[in-house]
Amino acid sequence: MIRLDNIVATYTTQRGQVNAVDGVTLEIPDSIVMGIAGESGCGKSTLMKVLYGDIGFPLSLSSGSVDYGLVNERGEPVTADNIRNEWFRHISYIPQSSMSSLNPVVRIRDQFVDFPATAGRKKEVLAQVRDFVQKLGLPPESIDAYPHQLSGGMRQRIMVAMATFFQPEIILADEPTTALDVVVQKSILLLLLDLQKEMGNTILLVSHDMGVHYQVTDKMLIMYAAKVVEYADTDDIFHNPLHPYTLMLTNSLPTIGDERARRGLPGSPPSLWEPQVGCRFAARCPIATDRCRQEEPPFVEYQRGHFSACHFAGDVAALKESMQAGPSLSEVVRDTSKLMSDLEADR
Amino acid sequence: MQTDKKRRWLPKLNARLAIGLTIVTILTTGSLILPFFTTVDPAAQGTYMKNLPPSQAHLLGTNALGQDIFWYLVFAVRNSLLLGVTVSIGVTIIATSLGLSAGFIGGWYERVVVVFMDTFITIPVLPVLIVLGAVVRGNTSFMVVALILIVFGWAWNARTIRSMSLSLREREFVNMARFSGAGVGAIIAREIFPFVYAFMIVGFINTILFAINTEAALAVIGLSNVVVPTLGSIIFWALNYNAILIGQPLWIIAPIVTTVVLFLGLFLTSSGYNDLSAEKRGVA
Amino acid sequence: MNTILKTQGLNKVYSLGSFPRTIKVHALDDVNLNIESDEPVIVSLVGESGSGKTTLAKVILRLVQPSSGAVTVAGHSVAGKGTRPNHTEFLRTVQPIFQNPFEAFSQHRTVDSYLRETAERVGKLPKDAAIHAVEEALAAVGMQYSDVRGKYPNQFSGGELQRASVARALIPRPQLIVADEPVSMIDASRRMIIINLFLALKEEYRTSFLYITHDLATAYYISDYIAVMNKGRIVEFGDAKQVLSRPQHEYTQLLLDSIPRLNSRWVERRNPTTG
Secondary structure (H helix, E strand, C coil): CEEEEEEEEEEEECCEEEEEEEEEEEEECCCCEEEEECCCCCCHHHHHHHHHCCCCCCEEEEEEEEEEEEECCCCCEEECCCHHHHECCCEEEECCCHHHCCCCCCCHHHHHCCCHHHCCCHHHHHHHHHHHHHHCCCCHHHHHCCHHHCCHHHHHHHHHHHHHCCCCCEEEEECCCCCCCHHHHHHHHHHHHHHHHHHCCEEEEECCCHHHHHHHCCEEEEEECCEEEEEEEHHHHHHCCCCHHHHHHHCCCCCCCCCCCCCCCCCCCCCCCCCCCCCCCHHHCCCCCHHHHHCCCCCEEEECCEEECCCCHHHHHHHHHHHHCCCCHHHHHHHHHHHHHHHHHHC | CCCCCCCCCCCCCCHHHHHHHHHHHHHHHHHHHHHHHCCCCCCCCCCCCCCCCCCCCCCCCECCCCCEHHHHHHHHHHHHHHHHHHHHHHHHHHHHHHHHHHHHHCHHHHHHHHHHHHHHHHCCHHHHHHHHHHHHCCCCCHHHHHHHHHHHHHHHHHHHHHHHHHHHCCCHHHHHHHHCCCCHHHHHHHHHHHHHHHHHHHHHHHHHHHHHHHHHHHHHCCCCCCCCCCHHHHHHHHHHCCCCCCCCHHHHHHHHHHHHHHHHHHHHHHHHHHHHHHHHHCCC | CCEEEEEEEEEEEEEECCCCCCEEEEEEEEEEEEEECCCCCEEEEECCCCCCHHHHHHHHCCCCCCCEEEEEECCEEEECCCCCCCHHHHHHHEEEECCCHHHHCCCCCCHHHHHHHHHHHHCCCCHHHHHHHHHHHHHHCCCCHHHHCCCCHHHCCHHHHHHHHHHHHHCCCCCEEEEECCCCCCCHHHHHHHHHHHHHHHHHCCCEEEEEECCHHHHHHHCCEEEEEECCEEEEEEEHHHHHHCCCCHHHHHHHHHCCCCCCCCCCCCCCCCC
């Protein structure tokens, strides 16, 4: 179980300080796939950095702690302070772009064994690596190549291989398939699921694609403006959301076969440079009241395993009803000019 | 909407730029204004007693030709700067227009220009100038010297600007400008030129250095016009008359120090501006 | 019936490498499209990277010359042997929207200068009328002149800048707007604002759109017709709803199969809490 206790992560710049993650408290059970969703700037990437231990100026962990539920070689519990030492062994990271992590002038096999753990055993480890990449659908010779000689999909499989080879307990994946074609994306996601089933590790996956979350994750965390707004099993997030933002987010993009009109979320998240009062989503929320604007809703377990930060968590079902019976496509089109002036009003 | 954070005309000058500009400004205004305060031609020989030590009348003393060293130096700096700026303006105009157009237009036009560029880059400047100088032997007018320097100086900068233009023409906003109805000239001026601007300024200053330097080198070996006072000619005469041995070390030290300070000022300005424009673009 | 877009035997071949090991890549391989309609339509061109959809867009926009074949837009010949259309007329017929709005505008120029330039040079309007045209176009995308006056690209968000880009494309009242991945760089929750905008503009401005994307879901949402491309060829073309609900070609089926849907799962998921 990974325990996050009141994490506050701060960026320090010339302009001042801003909390990109502002008080996150969670428990993540073992051996599941957890998805993190939210619009850009919500803090999901920063949270991943904190969890990975990739904290360095200008990012700092102002307060809070992480307990990974692991014990390192010296028998000490692993926390945010020493998680760095466990990179690739107990925790690993799959980035969005493989080319930003692979050295373009070094063969893949040399990058694979470039760890102190493998010193003196390079030949042995390489033989194991060759076997391992075959399991991932790559020819064993692929590790002898230079990164640019492989296709994007193959390179991303290599990243998955590197991240899973030492069988870490925790894998963090930040938009691992966003840059890939949809056909390749499916194969990589299925691969990750296979490996997860076999190794029993915990995967934390950031993606903007709700479809990916639905297909791959067991639990989901929704973030907004540096705060967590909902946390539940994936089915609940999609079918029984307890926060208006979650509902709007999951409905913001169309799906094939569904004739309902979709509306993007107008407006934008509040600027975190200014002090925040009340619920941060209130400005864009269709059911917001004065209480919402003044009083920040607590992150509370409304149903077993289902957390939400909304004063009106119970009313979201009614909101969903009204969205189901929503306008037809032609009404949305005719309403577009009204939508445009709504956008004006938001400003 | 994000707040306005661009476009301030007099930005915070960094240390280098401030020092460089100060030096250059002092030397430039000094050399331009002071000549109005004397009616004596500093190049005229025998005006004063020879080899006088520094005094109130002669701030740096006089030399073996009976000239006041200080006033000769002032005129020398002025003339060297004038030469440098003239050459630089000529070089910058030619390099920028040829470089931008060749890179953007391409085709046979570019190929012809590139042949010219590469030819002039590979021709070594100094040997050619020495030969030319030997032929005309100190009788060249100042303008001819400037012209020669322009002809040999434009190619380097043109080459760099051409490759900048080449990569810029692939950018999406160039297509956008095309679809907004802009013609080739408008695209070069409004889309591509702003990116080249910073390099052009740096190139301008460096060319001043190049021009003064080369002229001085020629003058020192007696191949430029040594009658007109320039930094090079003053050093030439001082060497010829063995300034140090005859007890007039200031005659040679003063111009050398002035030259070094001037070059330092120009270099600091160029380098400081480079840093500043990099900071503005956010890549410092 | 008006010909909105027609391509005949369109080919684009690139030679890679150098002698003697040159490889020929068919970015476009015998592309034949014929879209005729009296009403404005939205046609989606869907495919993965390398399918040729961006090359086709560039040929239509005259940014790339085809190796052979011809293209006609709204009756004007646009590409093909010996075609030299009148430049201004062309710009009034076809206009682009590019993928990355921050690349589409130069950081050294204000955003409104591009709009004004389009009105003055392509619309051939005098100064006052040009500003009026710009205001009209901005209103169609929900913006005002004061939102863009004197502002540089980095002062906008991606969505706002892309809307300004759409406004610019509208000013000459083109018959066809070619939009190359117009929403892929915009935050997912705000994409529908632009997509719905295309629908509205189709009705109000009577402009047809060629919507190029790899995202089948948004293509399904707004298209009248869909063309599926793979390896430079059009493998399937037809009415949008038909193609995506009853695909004929196996590549289309493969694409549809690979999209992560929201109704059925590839692999059963656990519900850790509710069991």
